[in-house]
Amino acid sequence: MKIVLFILLIPIICFSQSGQICGNVSVKQSKEKVFGASIQLLHTQNGSATDTSGNYRIKNVPQGKYMIRCQFAGLKPQVDTIEVKGNDSVVIKNFYMEPEPGKKINITKQKNMFSPLKKE
Numbered sequence: 001m002k003i004v005l006f007i008l009l010i011p012i013i014c015f016s017q018s019g020q021i022c023g024n025v026s027v028k029q030s031k032e033k034v035f036g037a038s039i040q041l042l043h044t045q046n047g048s049a050t051d052t053s054g055n056y057r058i059k060n061v062p063q064g065k066y067m068i069r070c071q072f073a074g075l076k077p078q079v080d081t082i083e084v085k086g087n088d089s090v091v092i093k094n095f096y097m098e099p100e101p102g103k104k105i106n107i108t109k110q111k112n113m114f115s116p117l118k119k120e
Helices: 002-014
Strands: 018-027 038-041 047-049 055-062 064-072 075-084 090-092 095-097
Touching: 018 038, 018 064, 018 075, 038 055, 047 055, 064 095, 075 090, 075 095
Parallel strands: 018 090, 018 095
Antiparallel strands: 018 055, 038 047, 038 064, 064 075
């Protein structure tokens, strides 16, 4: 019985049913990378934030269709539909954001706030 169960589980063990979503967020007009933008798969607990280069990655996403939202203060939120096919697939979704009407934005890269102590 255990052997039969093991044989039945081999395809599940060998073929991952999840993938990942990654991409970049930038301002459409200026091409500036957006640091700290929120990326969320709607109706799930999965999400991420962009790093200082505007990159994000959401790992271990079960296969299926999702609505993905990108938002950042001062920029128009964007929502799109994507599909993760499983088998360790990688879905690349880039966002090119535009300022909200009547709002000015200033995106700056943060410097490393931690520096080595100087010996005196």
